[in-house]
Amino acid sequence: MIASNLLRKLTHLQRVLLQIKKYGTAVDKPQFLGINSIFTNDIQFVNKDNYGSIPIYRIFESSGNVKLPDDKKLDNAYLLNMYRDMVTISIMDKIMYESHRQGRISFYMTNTGEEAVQIGSAAALTPEDTVYAQYRETGVLLHRGYPLIKFMNQCYGNCEDDGKGRQMPVHYGSKEFNFVTISSPLTTQLPQAVGAAYALKLDKKDACVACYFGEGAASEGDAHAAFNFAATLSCPVIFFCRNNGYAISTSAVEQFKGDGIAAKGPAYGIDTIRVDGNDVLAMYYATKSARDFCIKQQKPVLIEAMTYRLGHHSTSDDSTVYRSTEEIAQWSTYAPLARFRDYLESLGVWCQEREQELLNSTRKEILRVLAEAEKKLKPHWKELFTDVYKEIPDHVRKQVNLMEKHLEEFREHYPLDSFIHKK
């Protein structure tokens, strides 16, 4: 008892001494809390021109050279698997976009031009990593193994959609593949991803959270919240910003005035890298390093993937109204698929014939599952009322009964035939 009291007094004394040292005025070093800096006699405003822009990491050089990092080369089957998924998204996008034009689905968003961001990063993650996405990350889910038919079920909102047909198309989600269901409000997933990462840290898991968002979404307050929480609470989360130049019609020039999204990272104390998002291997290796770092250090990482949104924002948008066809055409020549294909051909593992074969078989398969999804009935109308809460509360139950009675009388005015009848 006496000993512990003495010890406490000693530590108290120590602390007092330390504080005297810390706040002494004799030293000409700033002692402001939380800032480690020096005094200066010059008036100098700091801006992005005081230091160089954050460079863009790449592997595929424009000369056609490929400078692989010291890590050993990925094996061919792995590379081909990545390529196959990139091709699959691009074909699925074309077919689904057309389906919308034909009025078969209500909405769609393509991933054109961003296939490398998605597949490159997804390939470097493990199934234990939890993914929070915005909406243009179909490739991430596909590369995790999500079956084609499930994408279609969601877009059609049929009875086999895991989401029970409640959300708009492309709002995918899968518990099995650790991909948290997408929601429309932008950036809300960012602070959530940080909370999920804190949970991984608490559980001492050998995994991280991967959180995707666009450069437009980065302007939302939730992005600020997430970066700051992730840094101060030391959370193993990788923030993937898809900087594709546009948020619907708003170009990046109107979105920010600093050095993009990457420059924000260090300001929050987050380790940051900018990557050529059209370079699938650069995305892969940057993500791999980020993942290793953030799990080992239990800290966040920010990756800004520079890319270009080749397609329209969505099926409700005609992007030629606000950008030139020349601009789009110019970016098409840097399209990630072509660059990856060149690399595979240079390795001697890919050729025109195999390409054609892949295109044909993929197209056929997608059309097949599309037809299958289209044929399925929609869920029972009562699914409108479930999952609001875990259990249906009395007041909602009453409303189910009201609707049931109403349908008994007016059933011919509702499309009940397209919905499952028995529950």
Next chain:
Amino acid sequence: MLGKLSARLRYAGKRLFLNCNATSADFKHVRLIHFTYFPSNGRNVVGETQKLNMYQAINHGLALALENDPRTVIFGEDVAFGGVFRCTMDLKNRFGAARVFNTPLCEQGIVGFGIGLANMGVTAIAEIQFADYIFPAFDQLVNEAAKMRYRSGGMFDCGKLTVRAPCGAVGHGGLYHSQSPEAYFAHTPGLKIVVPRGATHAKGLLLSCIDEPDPCIMFEPKVLYRTAIDEVPLERYKIEIGKAEIVREGDAVTLVGWGTQVHVLLEVADLVREQLDVSCEVIDLISILPWDAELVCESARKTGRLVIAHEAPMTNGFGAEIAATVQAECFLHLEAPVRRVTGWDCPFPHIFEQFYLPDKWRCFAAVRDILNY
């Protein structure tokens, strides 16, 4: 152990910056509170009880939750040193900085972060320092927390999220330390909302919210933190969400309120008995969403008269929902129009607080009027 903790809490309580108990009468600039507290003792709980005020009871509840499940965390602004209302006193020391911690000052971040934790099955107890500051998190609560289970077809949910926020009048809180925002959230399917009227209820409701498989918000009337002293059961107990409570039986008029207002209404019932010689049935709604329409309607059918009172403004306040439901369900039993006695449709003022609140005289006048209708 608990006695020692309680002594420390009492000491800390003396330093509470919001003086709202009897000692504050020493200071002329802080007026007396506008109600008399009616303790809620003798709940049907066996076992030891202890005299605790509401912040101590909440502290007990939080400690029990942390003890009960190691995957439980508490976070928010300034919770680590004990919280500006002392609700999290000593918890960091007892359970570690990884489980009880400060966040940056950002409400949308706090709730978003809590949703993420809850997604992973961690019990997340978030604190918003004042209910007045919950609005930056409105999007996360309304678009995200409330809809997560529904939109994912039940694959993902954040049922393990509980948000606590001090609410209501405190004597001198002005615009941004006095609000009662329950009606904003009551319009959101997917959320559950409760308001305790004292220490016993705060602990029981908190433990219910934490266990509830849906995201919950508990609005804690901050004026009760120190004034509401009950004999609180020390063991774990819960108060069911969605159930109202008849605090006093009567047959002439039904009075419905929640939080601090229940105590105002109990005083009104005394006044009515004294001056008009009839009895009022006083109901503590307790749970705003889902709310106990059955109990309220049953009482309204019995008495034929209903007064609803809440501190929040009248237009679109939760009283409107109750009034609409009661007129639909009890139309043939009503002897007089349903009356709402509420805060005025103005921001919550500083020096005019006494004229703003639906105090016992305004409630008494309403009861008298509908008795004479």
